Amino acid sequence: MAKTESVTQSFRHREVGLTDEQAVQMYSTMLTARKFDERMLLLQRAGKINFHVSGIGQEAAQVAAAYALDREQDYFLPYYRDYGFVLSVGMTLRDLLLSVFAKAEDPNSGGRQMPGHFGSKKLRIVTGSSPVTTQVPHAVGFALAAKMKGKKFVSFVTFGDGSSNQGDFHEGCNFAGVHKLPVILMCENNQYAISVPIDRQVSGKISDRALGYGFPGIRVDGNDPLEVYRVVKEARERAVAGEGPTLIEAMMYRLSPHSTSDNDLAYRTKEEVEENKLKDGLPKFKQYLIDCGLWSEEQEQELSAAIKAELDDATAYADKAPFPAPEDILLHVYAEEGGN
Numbered sequence: 001m002a003k004t005e006s007v008t009q010s011f012r013h014r015e016v017g018l019t020d021e022q023a024v025q026m027y028s029t030m031l032t033a034r035k036f037d038e039r040m041l042l043l044q045r046a047g048k049i050n051f052h053v054s055g056i057g058q059e060a061a062q063v064a065a066a067y068a069l070d071r072e073q074d075y076f077l078p079y080y081r082d083y084g085f086v087l088s089v090g091m092t093l094r095d096l097l098l099s100v101f102a103k104a105e106d107p108n109s110g111g112r113q114m115p116g117h118f119g120s121k122k123l124r125i126v127t128g129s130s131p132v133t134t135q136v137p138h139a140v141g142f143a144l145a146a147k148m149k150g151k152k153f154v155s156f157v158t159f160g161d162g163s164s165n166q167g168d169f170h171e172g173c174n175f176a177g178v179h180k181l182p183v184i185l186m187c188e189n190n191q192y193a194i195s196v197p198i199d200r201q202v203s204g205k206i207s208d209r210a211l212g213y214g215f216p217g218i219r220v221d222g223n224d225p226l227e228v229y230r231v232v233k234e235a236r237e238r239a240v241a242g243e244g245p246t247l248i249e250a251m252m253y254r255l256s257p258h259s260t261s262d263n264d265l266a267y268r269t270k271e272e273v274e275e276n277k278l279k280d281g282l283p284k285f286k287q288y289l290i291d292c293g294l295w296s297e298e299q300e301q302e303l304s305a306a307i308k309a310e311l312d313d314a315t316a317y318a319d320k321a322p323f324p325a326p327e328d329i330l331l332h333v334y335a336e337e338g339g340n
Helices: 002-010 020-045 059-068 083-088 093-100 135-149 167-178 207-213 225-240 270-277 281-291 297-320 326-330
Strands: 075-077 155-160 183-189 217-221 246-251
Touching: 020 059, 020 083, 020 093, 020 281, 020 297, 059 083, 059 155, 059 183, 059 225, 059 281, 075 135, 083 093, 093 297, 135 155, 135 167, 135 183, 167 183, 167 207, 183 225, 207 217, 207 246, 217 225, 225 246
Parallel strands: 075 155, 155 183, 183 246, 217 246
Antiparallel strands: none
């Protein structure tokens, strides 16, 4: 009996609809996001880049959510820690490095915006603004367009736990609930709004707030990519069936400081961080794949070497790429004569 239960547990990815290859691809993308993040922290400390906002500890939920969506037609409104997500929907390490180096070739903003503020018309990543939570009403607007045009795409938006206290979040939820719009809202609850812990922000579950707006709210273990995949997949099915929005609260922990300008030990202890490293979804998913017979330490070494080579290439390319010309600051600000 115990052996049967173990076998069932070992292949959960198949039960939720993922192939063996997809499960391995998900892990590869998670590890790529982690290695990118670690490289950026080193580059910032070396004085090569100015600033970095880290997403270490949040990759599992980001990648799983992306795989549960239709990456050929849905619209995405990620927030500034979502490196795992944007890599999953088609951004490259070169794209991300060009952004952190603020180079003219940066596909997100031409070197104008802070790193982590994504945008790609080709990949249907809607350009975000710097104020937190503004992406929520934007996502609701895209969902309204889907409903008005009779299209079967959904909009997917992420934000932090602190953002759930902003007016944009509540106004977006209210409008989406009233009009039953095909939008999925995923709060990446990493326990801190910069330095403010979750118990000083919210009395209760963020997911329960959906009840007041007339649609389901689901809390999920954000360190369990297979459970996140299942929940986002079901939310998408509800959305395209005309059943309206879903609010997902993915519970996780921000293992790194808020940004390279943050001293996180001013408001939390090293012991707390170390304790939460034991819950990190990345090594847990690696072990799951090993238990399934789909991964090995040899494959891990090969993948790590391949990611390092790609990161080295992207870093060298972005470092040598030209900066925007000073006059480029006027581009896309004023309407051009004869333009539409």
